[in-house]
Amino acid sequence: MPDAGTLAAFLGAGLVLNLTPGADVMFALACGARGGPRAGIAAAAGVAVGCLFHVLLTAAGLAAVLAATPAALDLVRYAGAAYLAWLALHAWRATPPETDEAGTESLLRAFGKGVVTNVLNPKVALFILAFLPQFADPDRGPVWAQLLVLGTLFALTGLLVTGTYGAAGGVLRSRLAARSRLLDRMSALVFAALAVRLVVA
Incomplete structure (x- = not known):
C-alpha cells in the first residue's frame, strides 16, 4: 500500500477527476434518462468494471504495449466508436423505450453497455497508464500490486460519482416520462457525440 499522504493525494485527485463530467458521466x-435511476447506476457499475479491466492491463504492462502500437490502438478506438454509433441508432429508432425502471434484464443490459463502452475506449487505458504509476513507489513493494489497489480505489470513487450522475438522469426521466420519445432522441445524440469524440479527439 502507498503511504497515507500519497493515498490521500491520490484519492483527492481521483475524486476531482471523477467529478469532472466526461464521456462516462x-x-x-x-442510460439513466432512458431507463430510470437504477439503469443509470447499473451503467455506472459497468463503467467501473471496464475501468478495472484497464487497471489490470496497466498492472500487467499490456496497456504500454497498446500505447506503443498505433494500429492496435486505432482498431480498439474505431470499434468503440462503432459500438457507440450503434447505440445511437438504436436509441433514435427505439419505440417504446428500451429500458424500464423495474426490469432486471434492462439493468443487465445497461451494465453490459457500460462495460463494453469503457473497455473499447483506449483513452481510458492511456489515462490510467499515465495516472496510476505516479502514485506507486517501488520501495514499498511490487508496483503491479500497488497499481491494482490504486486502480480499484479509483474505480470505486468513479462508481460513486458516475452512479450519482446516472441516478440523476433517471430522476430527469421520471419527471419527463410523457416525453420518452424526446429522451430517446437526446440519448441518441449523446451516444453519437461520444462516438465522434472517440474518433476525432
Whole structure:
C-alpha cells in the first residue's frame, strides 16, 4: 500500500477527476434518462468494471504495449466508436423505450453497455497508464500490486460519482416520462457525440 499522504493525494485527485463530467458521466446520464435511476447506476457499475479491466492491463504492462502500437490502438478506438454509433441508432429508432425502471434484464443490459463502452475506449487505458504509476513507489513493494489497489480505489470513487450522475438522469426521466420519445432522441445524440469524440479527439 502507498503511504497515507500519497493515498490521500491520490484519492483527492481521483475524486476531482471523477467529478469532472466526461464521456462516462454522459453515458450514465443517457442510460439513466432512458431507463430510470437504477439503469443509470447499473451503467455506472459497468463503467467501473471496464475501468478495472484497464487497471489490470496497466498492472500487467499490456496497456504500454497498446500505447506503443498505433494500429492496435486505432482498431480498439474505431470499434468503440462503432459500438457507440450503434447505440445511437438504436436509441433514435427505439419505440417504446428500451429500458424500464423495474426490469432486471434492462439493468443487465445497461451494465453490459457500460462495460463494453469503457473497455473499447483506449483513452481510458492511456489515462490510467499515465495516472496510476505516479502514485506507486517501488520501495514499498511490487508496483503491479500497488497499481491494482490504486486502480480499484479509483474505480470505486468513479462508481460513486458516475452512479450519482446516472441516478440523476433517471430522476430527469421520471419527471419527463410523457416525453420518452424526446429522451430517446437526446440519448441518441449523446451516444453519437461520444462516438465522434472517440474518433476525432
